Amino acid sequence: MKKLLLRPPSLPSTRAPPHFPTSAATSLPEDFSSSIIRDKDLLGRSPVPQSINLRILELVDAGSVEPTSKLYAQLIKQCAQRSKPREGKLVHAHFLKSRFFDNPFFHISIIDMYCKCGSLVDASKALDGMPVKDTVAFTALITGYSRSDEPRSALELLPRMLGLGLKPNGFTFSSLFKACGAVGRLELGEQVHCFGVKLGCDGHVYVGSSLLDMYARCGKMDEACSVFDGLGSKNEVSWNALIAGHAREEDGEKALQRFWEMKRCGFEPTHFTYSSVFGVCASLGSIEQGKWIHALVIKSGQKGSSFLGNTLLDMYAKCGSIEDARKVFDQLERKDVISWNSMLTGCAQHGLAREAVRRFEGMLKLGVKPNQITFLCVLTACSHGGLLSEGERYFGLMKEYKIEPEVEHYVTMVDLLGRAGLLDRSQKFINEMPIRPTAAVWGALLGACRMHNNAELGQFAAERVIELDPHDSGPHTLLANIYASAGRWSDVARARKAMRASGVRKEPACSWVEIENSVHMFVANDESHPQVKEINQMWEEIHGKIKEAGYVPDTNYVLLRVDDEQERESKLQYHSEKLALAFALLNMPRGATIRIMKNIRMCGDCHCAIKLVSKVMEREIIVRDMNRFHHFSGGSCSCGDYW
Structure with a gap:
């Protein structure tokens, strides 16, 4: 067994003043208010009834309503809250012609409105149209870009801002760190960090949270931990960023440690926290931890969102409990396409091809439109279950939904035909x-x-x-x-x-099993475990029982040249999953389901042996290898030996 150790955290070194990417200043090709007025004409021809906002503007135009600063502020706020950018343009046009044109507050509010509506081009034009630009206006647009799919544009605004002699504030740095993390620009992020330290903007918790998230997204967890430990005060955002960082780096043990530490420190986990740790439990196959954390969600009284429900469903499916996954799916108040995809994936992983087909057909009858992932899930299920005609039909059905197959779909079809023995086809x-x-x-x-x-x-x-x-x-x-x-x-x-x-x-083959929140890992012929003698004795006892039940070692899975047949048979007996199984039988209560994880495909001899173990020991055994789950019970496997 191996124990992973983290290196001690270190602070990023101080560097020279930052060098930021440059970009040409955005020019305004035409009068902005004129384009807004043209949009008004388009709205007038639209069959959609005009809103209250437009009616108010008509009254202002007619002189029936006096335009006031409070009125404009309320109209801009409503457009932002209701995500109405076209109405926002009309308000903007009125504002540009009003006596409040010189008020920077309204310019900033309009930029913020466009950002919240996702109209970043209009937000950029609004910034260009400001008579006097300030730090807050730039920050609003930088924030908008950092939260969109255009984070590079956020970084390109910084040199423009500095060129005007404007200094970033804490909110600016927070958004810049978010943008650096989104595009994976570690070097630039470190330079922005140094610049923030120079300006004294690194001490706020929201800046620190964004900074550690940036380091975590760039894979620098030592630096992220160092930033976290140096925060004078912490909040849920900083804890979430750290836990999510460990999860992304596949350091599940550390992520779970931080989660429980967060609870001990009195911070209440959010949906984002739970989503990260459920993902960790899924990757580790740690169903006991997952159940404990699920109980915390219920105890906290948080109303489950579809987002959290989907991650919970995925966790149970990947931990081997398809029954619990079904329960979560059935209890979801709103089933979106992600929910259906998660359930279909679970069915595919557990070899429930017929159930996957039934659920897919039911999804279509309910009018839920499948996407590319949906078809990939159902095709994978057909491949694992040997449903050749169904798989070919669903592959053709993609065209009816105007979904172009991607390389993953072609891979699955090759797998479907190949598993069926149709190698020429x-x-x-x-x-x-x-x-x-x-x-x-x-x-x-x-x-x-x-x-x-x-x-x-x-x-x-x-x-x-x-x-x-x-x-x-x-x-x-x-x-x-x-x-x-x-x-x-x-x-x-x-x-x-x-x-x-x-x-x-x-990659060396290994298997692991979780018992009482501790994970025990084994490799073939493992002599490192403290119970190695008991484990070997247990397997020898089991081996004798399954041989009486008809087990014959399949020496085709001996991949080394060994001429002696008895020696060839002995080479098979201490594969990692067999050692993990013997350990579980030694240490788990009678009747408890045994769950074993393996990092590569299970060999055919182990598959045959474990089928018989489930019969002679009267135990349910679930093995997850790199391809799927095998549910062994009563001498048979859920895969039907088609895997």
Whole structure:
């Protein structure tokens, strides 16, 4: 077992004054008020009834209503709250012709209104039209860009701002850090950080929260932790940023530690907090932690949003409890396309192809429009369940919904045909694809060749994968395994030599099991666990029982050249999932469901052995490998041996 240690946090070093990206000043091509008036004409021809705001403006035009600062402020506020940018343009036009034109407050409010309505081009024009520009106006537009899908534009505004002699404030820096994190510009973010320190704007909690989020999004968790620890006061936003950062870096253990620390410090988790930790529990397969945290959500009295419900559903499905996933799905007040996709994914992962098809058909009957992910989910389910005709029909159905297949859909179709043993059809499908096959496409064919022991086609597919992705160890390993199953040991040696020559390394197989909130990890022939003697004795006892029940070791899964048959059989007995299973049987209560996770595909011999263990030990055993879940019970598996 390995224990991961974090390096001690370090503060970013002080650097020279920042060098920001430059951009040409935006020019106003035409009179802005004229364009707004033209929009008014368009609105007048629209079949949509005019709103109260437009009626008020008509009364102002007629002289029936006196325009006041309070009136303009209220109209701008309503346009922002109701996201009505076209009405906002009309208000803007009136304002430009009013006696309040010189009031900077209204210019800033209009910029803010356009930003909240998503009309960033209009917001930029409004800034250009200001008679006197100030720091607050620039900050409003920078904030708008940082919250949109145009964060680079936020960064490009800073040199313009500095060129006018305007100094950023704390809110400006907060938005700039958000933009740097969104585009992954660590070097620029560090320069902005140094600039903020120079201006004394780094001490506020909202600035610090944005700063640590920037470092976390750029993968610099040591710096993020250092910023967090240095905050004079912390809030939910800073805790969320730190927890989400650990989650993104796949340091689930640290993310969960920070979550419980947040609770101990008296901070109430938000939906964003829970979403991050549910994602962590899903990646770790930690259902016990997930259930505890789910109970906290219920206890807190927070009304579950569809966003949180979807992450909870996904967590239960990925932790092996499809029953709990179904319950969460059924209890959702509002099921959006993401909810349906999460449920379909869960069905696919658990080998419930027929259920996935039923739910997909039900989704269509309810009028929920599928998207590209929906089709990918149902196609994956068909592939895992061997539903060839259904999969081909749904692939064709994408055209009816005007959804263009992406490479992932083609990969799934190659997998669908290949799993069914239709290797020639699978290769023909690849050759007729309208897009160039990727490494993943050829990899799907290679995986099918491994299942059906087709060395010749497997070699061809492996060469295509290696050509397109020379740093992937997968094709070398699969090809070596195909040769090993066929007893072609010279070819095995050649494949492994090619892998070493390319500098790629195979990921070592490991399995882990969670017991009482502690995760125990095993590799093949593991001697490092404190209970190693008891574990080995337990497996020897189990091995004897399943042999009496008909277990015959499948030595085709011995991927090393061993001539002695007895020695070949012994090589199979201490695979990582078997050790994890023996450990769980030693330490879990009688009758409790055993959940094991594995980082690569489970081997066929272990699959056969665990089926019989579930029968002779009368236990439900769930194994999650890199492809799917296997539910073992009573001597059979949910995959129907089609996997």
